[in-house]
Amino acid sequence: MILTVTLNTALDLTYRVRSLRPHASHRVSEVIERPGGKGVNVGRVLAALGHEVTVTGFAGGGTGRAVRDGLAGTGGLTDALVPVAGATRRTIAVVDEHSGDTTQLNEPGPQIAPAEWATFLDRYTELLSGASAVALCGSLPPGVPVGAYAGLIRTARSLGVPVLLDTSGEPLRRGVAARPDIIKPNADELAELTGSHDPLRATESARRRGAHTVIASLGPNGLLATTPEGRWRATPPGRVHGNPTGAGDSAVAALLSGLVTHLPWPMRLTHAIALSAATVRAPAAGEFDRATYEGLLERVSVTTAP
Amino acid sequence: MILTVTLNTALDLTYRVRSLRPHASHRVSEVIERPGGKGVNVGRVLAALGHEVTVTGFAGGGTGRAVRDGLAGTGGLTDALVPVAGATRRTIAVVDEHSGDTTQLNEPGPQIAPAEWATFLDRYTELLSGASAVALCGSLPPGVPVGAYAGLIRTARSLGVPVLLDTSGEPLRRGVAARPDIIKPNADELAELTGSHDPLRATESARRRGAHTVIASLGPNGLLATTPEGRWRATPPGRVHGNPTGAGDSAVAALLSGLVTHLPWPMRLTHAIALSAATVRAPAAGEFDRATYEGLLERVSVTTAP
Numbered sequence: 332m333i334l335t336v337t338l339n340t341a342l343d344l345t346y347r348v349r350s351l352r353p354h355a356s357h358r359v360s361e362v363i364e365r366p367g368g369k370g371v372n373v374g375r376v377l378a379a380l381g382h383e384v385t386v387t388g389f390a391g392g393g394t395g396r397a398v399r400d401g402l403a404g405t406g407g408l409t410d411a412l413v414p415v416a417g418a419t420r421r422t423i424a425v426v427d428e429h430s431g432d433t434t435q436l437n438e439p440g441p442q443i444a445p446a447e448w449a450t451f452l453d454r455y456t457e458l459l460s461g462a463s464a465v466a467l468c469g470s471l472p473p474g475v476p477v478g479a480y481a482g483l484i485r486t487a488r489s490l491g492v493p494v495l496l497d498t499s500g501e502p503l504r505r506g507v508a509a510r511p512d513i514i515k516p517n518a519d520e521l522a523e524l525t526g527s528h529d530p531l532r533a534t535e536s537a538r539r540r541g542a543h544t545v546i547a548s549l550g551p552n553g554l555l556a557t558t559p560e561g562r563w564r565a566t567p568p569g570r571v572h573g574n575p576t577g578a579g580d581s582a583v584a585a586l587l588s589g590l591v592t593h594l595p596w597p598m599r600l601t602h603a604i605a606l607s608a609a610t611v612r613a614p615a616a617g618e619f620d621r622a623t624y625e626g627l628l629e630r631v632s633v634t635t636a637p
Numbered sequence: 638m639i640l641t642v643t644l645n646t647a648l649d650l651t652y653r654v655r656s657l658r659p660h661a662s663h664r665v666s667e668v669i670e671r672p673g674g675k676g677v678n679v680g681r682v683l684a685a686l687g688h689e690v691t692v693t694g695f696a697g698g699g700t701g702r703a704v705r706d707g708l709a710g711t712g713g714l715t716d717a718l719v720p721v722a723g724a725t726r727r728t729i730a731v732v733d734e735h736s737g738d739t740t741q742l743n744e745p746g747p748q749i750a751p752a753e754w755a756t757f758l759d760r761y762t763e764l765l766s767g768a769s770a771v772a773l774c775g776s777l778p779p780g781v782p783v784g785a786y787a788g789l790i791r792t793a794r795s796l797g798v799p800v801l802l803d804t805s806g807e808p809l810r811r812g813v814a815a816r817p818d819i820i821k822p823n824a825d826e827l828a829e830l831t832g833s834h835d836p837l838r839a840t841e842s843a844r845r846r847g848a849h850t851v852i853a854s855l856g857p858n859g860l861l862a863t864t865p866e867g868r869w870r871a872t873p874p875g876r877v878h879g880n881p882t883g884a885g886d887s888a889v890a891a892l893l894s895g896l897v898t899h900l901p902w903p904m905r906l907t908h909a910i911a912l913s914a915a916t917v918r919a920p921a922a923g924e925f926d927r928a929t930y931e932g933l934l935e936r937v938s939v940t941t942a943p
Contacts, residue, residue: 348742352740353740354733354736355740357741357743359743359744359745362745392703393700393702394699397698423742427660434658434662435661436652436654436663436729437664437665438652439664439668
């Protein structure tokens with residue numbers, strides 16, 4: 332079983348409006364509602380790839396119930412979310428029909444009480460005993476200590492479970508110091524962590540700070556991987572048009588899938604690129620187009636990096 | 638008991654953001670969640686004024702549960718909402734901290750099935766037997782016939798229960814033809830109904846179309862009342878600054894309160910103006926400031942209109 336942790340789960344709403352104008356009133360013509368938060372998205376993609384996956388983190392209130400109801404129908408996915416008194420946050424993506432652009436509104440998330448955090452830590456340790464890998468994903472809700480990921484990484488490492496960390500800012504900085512197996516920052520997150528805007532230099536710097544492997548996601552330019560076994564650059568065959576929401580989560584899912592099935596790095600990167608691109612190509616955010624995925628597997632270029 | 642009908646109830650969310658910019662990502666710093674929809678707001682104000690009130694209409698899904706949970710703590714208010722399979726809509730008011738302006742996003746509401754509509758009609762008739770007045774408020778959700786209010790007005794009139802109608806567009810036009818006791822259109826709704834932008838002429842025209850009494854709400858200029866007993870103009874002592882959300886619903890509550898306690902028209906209008914202004918002055922949308930309300934009662938000017 333692969334375990335994904337989403338401390339700040341979300342009910343993701345997508346609203347379609349004619350044209351978003353500040354200070355006006357808008358009729359929403361279409362509402363799409365789905366469980367969200369990075370680790371939840373990663374879990375859904377892993378399940379679609381045929382893995383057994385368990386999703387943990389927090390869920391509460393009516394929005395938390397909606398998240399859990401949405402997950403209940405996903406075959407291969409086990410809901411191990413810890414109930415909390417506060418309500419799971421909503422995120423709202425307002426899609427402008429006119430321009431196709433998206434405006435994002437993100438609620439901060441519920442306040443997590445110390446007792447709820449303690450309950451989660453027990454649950455997490457218990458779940459790790461059956462896990463072949465764990466992914467720690469996304470932002471921290473209020474009340475969770477900023478060094479939370481560092482502690483979760485140490486627990487996983489002490490139990491011999493490989494850890495992937497996908498977050499940003501101070502939680503990433505503190506997490507890296509606890510020596511996670513893989514981090515997957517984008518160019519901005521990597522620059523914030525290391526102070527360097529040069530991807531090669533920045534990935535090396537991130538490794539010196541504690542990450543065993545750094546997979547830098549360079550958007551449409553693909554991935555740059557710096558691992559104990561070598562360095563690779565993986566690039567898609569061409570620019571992919573569509574909705575990039577969830578593309579990073581799909582890359583994380585592919586990296587975890589490759590980790591537990593012991594694929595060599597170039598193949599893991601190929602899968603990550605193809606699955607990301609297939610997610611951009613899918614009409615609904617966070618889904619992936621299987622034909623695009625399979626078609627791209629033979630067309631991703633992977634070269635050793637200097 | 639006063640009955641209020643809200644066929645398209647809502648979970649009203651108020652989001653505070655630094656400054657709303659289309660196509661950017663925003664952290665919401667504060668989320669306020671409360672039961673909404675015009676008739677629900679009217680019911681809450683009536684309960685605060687000391688009336689026994691029953692709220693009916695439709696509620697469904699997690700959002701419907703949140704609406705019902707929010708109503709459960711309101712003393713004097715009975716929840717008689719009819720459960721439906723679809724989810725109650727959300728409305729989102731995004732308040733820009735920088736400018737103080739509000740951007741509104743309104744979901745359309747759930748599809749109401751014919752069997753659900755039939756269940757509501759039975760419930761409505763049953764509730765009318767204990768009602769001293771009924772208010773029919775707001776928009777119609779998908780699936781409810783556009784002539785719905787006309788039917789509800791006829792049922793109430795056949796049972797001798799006075800009816801106030803507060804809606805707009807085609808549902809207002811059809812409703813007026815069924816001869817409601819009171820309608821409370823704003824200037825735009827009145828112009829749309831009658832084709833006239835002159836308030837005096839338009840209120841007379843609306844009466845000829847079937848409304849016994851027309852209370853035209855002229856925003857900061859107060860109310861113009863055309864009743865079988867005479868015509869009055871009621872104006873607040875000065876411009877009131879604040880959040881106008883819910884001010885119209887408070888005026889409806891005051892008109893219903895005056896109706897069931899048999900106040901003369903000038904006093905009903907005074908209450909309506911004072912309660913509206915006290916709602917604009919309250920910090921949270923849809924609440925009212927009791928000191929402002931009581932202070933204004935002596936300062937509203939009511940004159941007979943030509």
